[in-house]
Amino acid sequence: ETGVTQTPRHLVMGMTNKKSLKCEQHLGHNAMYWYKQSAKKPLELMFVYNFKEQTENNSVPSRFSPECPNSSHLFLHLHTLQPEDSALYLCASSQDISSSGNTIYFGEGSWLTVV
Amino acid sequence: AQSVTQLGSHVSVSEGALVLLRCNYSSSVPPYLFWYVQYPNQGLQLLLKYTSAATLVKGINGFEAEFKKSETSFHLTKPSAHMSDAAEYFCAVSDRNTDKLIFGTGTRLQVFP
Secondary structure (H helix, E strand, O other): OOOEEEEOOEEEEOOOOEEEEEEEEOOOOOEEEEEEEOOOOOOEEEEEEEOOEEEEEOOOOOOEEEEEEEOOEEEEEEEOOOHHHOEEEEEEEEOOOOOOOOOOEEOOOEEEEEO | OOEEEEEOOEEEEEOOOOEEEEEEEEOOOOOEEEEEEEOOOOOEEEEEEEOOOOOEEEOHHHOEEEEEHHHOEEEEEEOOOOHHHOEEEEEEEEOOOOOOOEEOOOEEEEEEO
């Protein structure tokens, strides 16, 4: 069983839909991340949360809205997306962000297709 | 700013042959360096990491990497490729203040029988 669980694994949504991606970590970590993986592009860090507080928003469009209700759960709310937002969205966690060298653990990702 | 460059987006080897995946980094301070592997339809899994202890780092599945400061490199090697090694491999760097990882563009490894 993976320590970081993402649901749904696959999502197809229209440009006017509202949907959410969910991530849960069972590792007792305090930092959680959203990454975007598109074809032929490096992984892009989107958001970072540390102890439920957002510490980084990497110039992500407002149609992506993260929510971190506690250190174990992270959501990515999606609204009015564009076809170019189709990608694999990876959730990850680490012990915290203040101790460098910590391993970041990834979930299996949510494949998003915007039609 | 930190960055990593992975030379070769695709590498093909025969089963049993040496695997060499190249990674060069750019960092103004001693970095932490990582190799992750992504199998089809899965997330990223840590293979190994360098955090300034021994310069030769051994990881899972028989992989290892050597940190060479003079060459700013952290190449990944495995003496004998196995069919199950076919995957995408990502090199990443982080600085000593945060866990934020900067990834390379990845190298897809194909292993032929």
